[in-house]
Amino acid sequence: MSKKFDVLWTGGWDSTFRVIQLLLQGVDVKPHYICDPGRDSTTFEISAMHQIRNQLKNNPKVKGNLLPVNIVKFSDFEKYKDIEEAYIDLMKQHYLGEQYKWIADYCRHKNIESIDLSIVSVNSDHFFQQNYARKDYPFSVIFKNLNFPLINMSKNDMREWCVDNGFLPVIESSWFCHSPTRSGKPCGTCSPCIVAMAEGMGYRLPTKAKVRYHFRILPRLKNFLKNHPRFYVYLFKLK
Ligand SMILES: [Zn+2]
Known part of the structure; x- marks a missing residue:
């Protein structure tokens, strides 16, 4: 049985890159998509994911299986009091996007041990870079199940990789707004x-x-x- 990675897939550039990268390594990818009620981009993102899936189908370089995406709304999973408290305590030190709290809730609810988040260095600030791997409270509660494999990459690194491997048209089907x-x-x-x-x-x-x-x-x-x-x-x- 091949290895399976859980990936938060938004249909955007970075997470699409991660999906392609893992599939080429022969890893099975289980994508998860959490609908953000504050955004109007859901339909565009979901249609980008469909398009990308079709483009990856029958590509001989793709060795892993792209499993069906799990699409969830906020109301579909539980919110935990201790995670919210940790989030508020963390926010007293520094701003952190609320999506990290939801993802922590989602992982606990779904029993996901590790999920790949495609955060890259350009949109993560200094504080984030220094603290995402910390094992003490409140960081431990929020970041416990979150994995950041692309943290040292730029969009241009990914673009070059895609050009070299022939996946530029695929990643350009991603949605970003x-x-x-x-x-x-x-x-x-x-x-x-x-x-x-x-x-x-x-x-x-x-x-x-x-x-x-x-x-x-x-x-x-x-x-x-x-x-x-x-x-x-x-x-x-x-x-
Ligand atoms: Zn925009």
Whole structure:
């Protein structure tokens, strides 16, 4: 029996890269997709995953099996009090995206020992880099089952790897915008759009999105919150 890896697959660039990488190594991949109610991109991400799956089918380089994706909503899995408390305690030290808390809940609920999260160095800050592997509280509670295999890679490293191995058209079918426009185009102002621009992948954005990128406001508010974690904790508790 071949090895099986659990991977959080969003249909985006980084996690699609991880899926392809494992399949080429001959590892079976069990993808998990958690619907984020704060995003309008779910249908685009799911359709990207379908498209990518079809492109990988019958590719002789793909040695592992891509198992069916487990798609879940927030309401489908339990939320644990101790995980929430650890998250709040961690947030008192530094901002950390709420998705890490949900993923920790999900892993415990589904009994997943280790799940691959495709976080890359560019969108993880210094604090994250220094602390994600810590074994003490509160880090141990949040990061216990989370694995970050791509932490030292950039999108360009992945792009080069895909070019060398003939998977560029596959990874370019990935979806990256969190709040697509009504006509289904990338927005240019959400964080993955900003990362795409910053990492020299602006060619994946339409002109209108590039204009919006240069006039973006919301990400600045987010940066403010990242620099003022106590204020963020306050807002989090209000919800
Ligand atoms: Zn966007």
